[in-house]
Amino acid sequence: MSNYRNYKKIKGVLKLKLSVEAEKWLLDAKKSGGTASFDDADLKLTQILQNWREADNLDIGILGIPFDTSVFFRTGCRYGPDVIRDTMSMYANSYEPGYGVNIKDINIADFGNVNVHHQDVLETHRRVENIVTDIIGNGTVPLILGGDHGLTYPNVKALMNNTKGKVGVIMLDGHLDVRKTQDGVISSGTPFRRLIEEPERNPLDPKNFVEIGINGWLSSKDYGDYCKEKGITIIPAREVHERGYKDVIKQALEIAGNGTDAIWLSVDIDGLDSSVAPGTCAPNPGGLTAHEALEIVWTVANHPKCAGMDLLEVAPPLDFNNITSIVATYLCMQFIGGIKNQKYGK
Numbered sequence: 001m002s003n004y005r006n007y008k009k010i011k012g013v014l015k016l017k018l019s020v021e022a023e024k025w026l027l028d029a030k031k032s033g034g035t036a037s038f039d040d041a042d043l044k045l046t047q048i049l050q051n052w053r054e055a056d057n058l059d060i061g062i063l064g065i066p067f068d069t070s071v072f073f074r075t076g077c078r079y080g081p082d083v084i085r086d087t088m089s090m091y092a093n094s095y096e097p098g099y100g101v102n103i104k105d106i107n108i109a110d111f112g113n114v115n116v117h118h119q120d121v122l123e124t125h126r127r128v129e130n131i132v133t134d135i136i137g138n139g140t141v142p143l144i145l146g147g148d149h150g151l152t153y154p155n156v157k158a159l160m161n162n163t164k165g166k167v168g169v170i171m172l173d174g175h176l177d178v179r180k181t182q183d184g185v186i187s188s189g190t191p192f193r194r195l196i197e198e199p200e201r202n203p204l205d206p207k208n209f210v211e212i213g214i215n216g217w218l219s220s221k222d223y224g225d226y227c228k229e230k231g232i233t234i235i236p237a238r239e240v241h242e243r244g245y246k247d248v249i250k251q252a253l254e255i256a257g258n259g260t261d262a263i264w265l266s267v268d269i270d271g272l273d274s275s276v277a278p279g280t281c282a283p284n285p286g287g288l289t290a291h292e293a294l295e296i297v298w299t300v301a302n303h304p305k306c307a308g309m310d311l312l313e314v315a316p317p318l319d320f321n322n323i324t325s326i327v328a329t330y331l332c333m334q335f336i337g338g339i340k341n342q343k344y345g346k
């Protein structure tokens with residue numbers, strides 16, 4: 001006879017009860033892996049996350065958008081937010097010895113995921129813009145986990161909604177993302193043309209827009225010409241490798257910060273080389289190295305005008321050994337640490 005049957009027979013009621021020993025080794029399901037520190041000197045990111053509903057003010061708010069309806073071919077980045085969170089909860093500690101930065105005292109919460117409408121791109125974008133506008137309106141810097149790159153339109157629009165003057169954008173990406181809205185359909189390749197052409201208030205001035213990491217044979221000449229005509233600054237991945245990221249990021253911050261009130265950082269994971277970011281719709285051989293991307297994110301986050309970041313196109317079903325979610329986690333931590341350093345110092 002099983003123990004279960006014995007239990008019922010002895011107690012006379014059917015009530016779930018685990019032993020003290022069994023309960024001790026179970027984690028809260030929402031933080032799976034997160035509090036599993038084997039050393040009490042460790043302080044994990046998940047241990048400093050606050051409940052946003054109870055917080056007075058937040059420096060940073062994490063938000064997931066599990067939406068990939070706008071991806072052309074290989075979908076899967078709708079699973080990005082939750083897998084990146086799981087990876088963060090396992091890997092992310094609160095101190096970076098190289099920078100000497102400790103994020104222990106930053107006010108940070110996870111807002112969870114947007115309840116998206118998988119069949120309706122514009123309705124999803126409306127919900128996202130609404131939520132992110134409110135988050136920024138509370139003085140919180142959003143760290144947004146996508147989701148497809150089309151979502152950068154409502155994300156940056158939310159910053160525009162909160163800004164009197166212009167917004168500059170620094171984007172890491174293998175692709176130009178200035179596609180036209182073909183047959184009325186918004187794709188993951190359209191966000192930046194939309195940001196330049198659609199907002200009624202403070203549209204993106206192409207002179208404040210920098211694309212870093214452009215690479216490969218996946219773009220069209222029409223769109224290259226569009227970027228040139230508009231005055232968008234394109235810094236191909238090979239130029240970053242040859243000039244060095246420090247010089248590139250200095251130029252990018254000057255352009256995105258010139259006459260603007262705020263800078264948005266948009267990271268498409270396919271801007272990174274496919275050796276470190278294979279788990280995405282369009283992997284990019286020859287893209288930015290992990291080192292270049294990590295230092296660019298760190299430097300932008302340290303700039304006083306940096307007001308938010310989105311990290312897009314991580315597609316766990318296309319990944320190998322979680323490698324893409326791990327580099328995504330590192331990029332997120334560079335951003336969190338950079339904002340901490342920007343606001344409070346080390």
Ligand SMILES: [Mn+2]
Nearest residue numbers: 149173177268
């Ligand atoms: Mn993109």
